[in-house]
Amino acid sequence: MALDAKIPGGPISEKWDRHRFELKLVNPANKRKFDVIVVGTGLAGGSASASLAELGYNVKTFCIQDSPRRAHSISAQGGINAAKNYPNDGDSIWRLFYDTVKGGDFRAREANVYRLAQVSNDIIDQCVAQGIPFARDYGGLLDNRSFGGAQVSRTFYARGQTGQQLLLGAYSAMMRQVAAGKVQMFPRREMLDVVVVDGHAKGIVARNLISGEIERHAADAVVLCTGGYGNVFFLSTNAMASNVTAAYRAYKKGAFFANPCFTQIHPTCIPVHGTYQSKLTLMSESLRNDGRVWVPKNQGDNRKPDQIPESERDYFLERKYPSFGNLVPRDVASRNAKEQCDIGKGVGETGHAVYLDFADAINRDGRDVIEKKYGNLFQMYEKIMAENPYEAPMMIYPAIHYTMGGLWVDYNLMSNVPGLFVLGEANFSDHGANRLGASALMQGLADGYFVLPYTIGGYLTGTPKADVTTGHKAFDESEKQVTDGINRMLAIDGKRTVDDFHKTLGHIMWDYCGMARTNEGLAMAQTMIQELRAEFWENVRVPGNTADFNQSLERAGRVADFLEFGELMIIDALARQESCGGHFNEKFETEEHEALRDDDNFCHVAAWEHTGDGQEPEFHKEPLVFENVKLTQRSYK
């Protein structure tokens, strides 16, 4: 199938305006005739639900948590980018666009990124109007800070809890629509299938996580805002319930999965310290504004950090990248930390950590200034590590944090299955092979507040209205498939727990499809995953039954999907014979160990089509055309 991204014509700065004018509108009186299902209530799902309901659509919104306020966007710490240029330091829409395309190592779609930069300013206006208490300077104006991959201060923040505040803003807007009767909220539901009728998405099948009942919901369009798949690695900074199931089941129903091997390893996380560990905790990238990353100059130097004199420390990011210093993009910072540990300069009990040191900043600005900026992060660090980061440097190590890959969408954020829209981290469109800090919040809210409300109208008016009810045979088939899958898992009654399988999968993914990849390793990992998957279906132990609040069963379904999806990531990584951003194949590196792209052969989006269980997926290509940004070797020196 030819992939048509439906990018509007004209100069890049006029595409979105032109497209908005050309999109057909739904008459206000007709909007109430359309039902829209939104799955997920993070920044993308929350903002989309609220905005669509305000326009008059009937919205049914689903989330797996007990309340829509708990979606994992809430954990985002550092901030949200916008091209406001309030600090007068040279920012512009064009610069935010350029930085994002470059930061993504030239593997994102230009037109989408430009639009993202364009609407970024509207997001800040909207959020302030909602009563979000962003940080302010003494005069009462909004404050900004810097983030990786940029040389301007364009990041708006609310202490170290920006994601929480933005999410609660979107959640409040949605609660207002619940009160108005325009959003019907379904918490503790897990979407287990997309229902497709005559090629169009017409509903979902979901499991009520309290009663175990399988429910059917029909609509005129389905919007997936179900986040990323970082938990395929078991240990990640994602919340425990974050999963690929909704996106993966859509893939099995015909939606293409784009660039699944593009995963982001965040450089500043609290290091792994035990086999029992259930998740990793991020320390915001904003800390790199004031923290200096270093290791001892000499291998195996296990003196305490305060006993290592200045002359025997290697501030390796500042040394290698003098112009960006500690604020290089995440993929670059992560790889460099790994490189230092691999050559034996890592610190801490495991040797898998580097220092992030605030001593200079505290001496320069005073402890109270640092406390005001990062207090909650320092406190979190101390709780987990039982060490005071005001006195001793933090220890950090990279961890899986975000996934740039996702379901393929066109410029309208619609997948190749008509009527199935995908927003936020769940789609692939804006971050290329590496996402810059403070851009995920921006994208989630851009998609939900300012893009989908326009583009969904174009689909709904352009499509003959087919009133599909939940009695349709496509719902019967979906429900049967879902129920059979659940019963099959419960019947195995094997010896290994779900978590045990998940941990094994995570180790395989981290070792062979993590920060550095090789063709041999990937090929080996593919076989290992196939074997593990086969064992899962013979030896997993899922206690309890389906007509109940059964958390083991919930997890089992998610892990079963990860066990298939992990292989798709590896297939994608093997097909992409180049290095770019977060995808680093050791065969392709520059002399300075930076990612070496192959623009002649791989300047494209790889979109995979499901062809049947156990079959190789089919590859589809969307060539990436760069008309406004020149393709260069990324340099942060």
Add this chain to the structure above:
Amino acid sequence: MTKTINLTLKVWRQQGPKDKGRFETYHAKNISTDMSFLEMLDVVNDQLTIDDKEPIAFDHDCREGICGMCGCVVNGRAHGAEKGTTLCQLHMRHFDNGDTIAIEPFRAMAFKAIKDLAVDRSALDKIIQAGGYVSVNTGGAQDANAILVPQEVADLAMDAAQCIGCGACVAACPNASAMLFTSAKVSQLALLPQGMPEAAKRALNMVRTMDELGFGNCTNERECEAECPKEISITNIARLNREYLNAGFFSRSI
């Protein structure tokens, strides 16, 4: 330093809202003191699964203290005895070898039992639906810097806005009141210029809804403030009372 400890757990087990529920005893062995409380429960659940018993149901998600999904009463204290800490951030280094730990769900009339340690806190969403927002639609907002907000006001609003909606304040209150939760949202929005136009209506509607949902009254016990994992101050309740009284006396909208 990392060490391991052995514990006896008395865990509340309840099949569903109709079941009466009871404490069951479990032994948690070789628990690393670096584990979080929830990781300790994971270990217990793994063992229960292997032993062909049903694992303990408990809510949790982000495990970094911000989503508000987790929360139990541990030895009589919501989220355990550590100050300013959610259950997921409570580490086992705060317990001693041989300790017996009682683990119960958050109990309140407005929180219906679901199973074991999991309860239904959707009543908190209903309080927000009654007015915990600024009535602005998407689009058309003026420039974000058009209205200045003094830094101390923004800071106070942020202090209140940090509430994670976990319900510990309700569980800790002898009256099962949701005043701290409600006042945090009322305060955040009443402090900021954007929230002022609706401040009176908001306070009245949110308090009325809170009462209707079966939450108790505030009698200044201050347990909520002591147990709040985000250390939300009860000065917010004073601010709510002020807003409420102002609304009652001076507003034409009641």
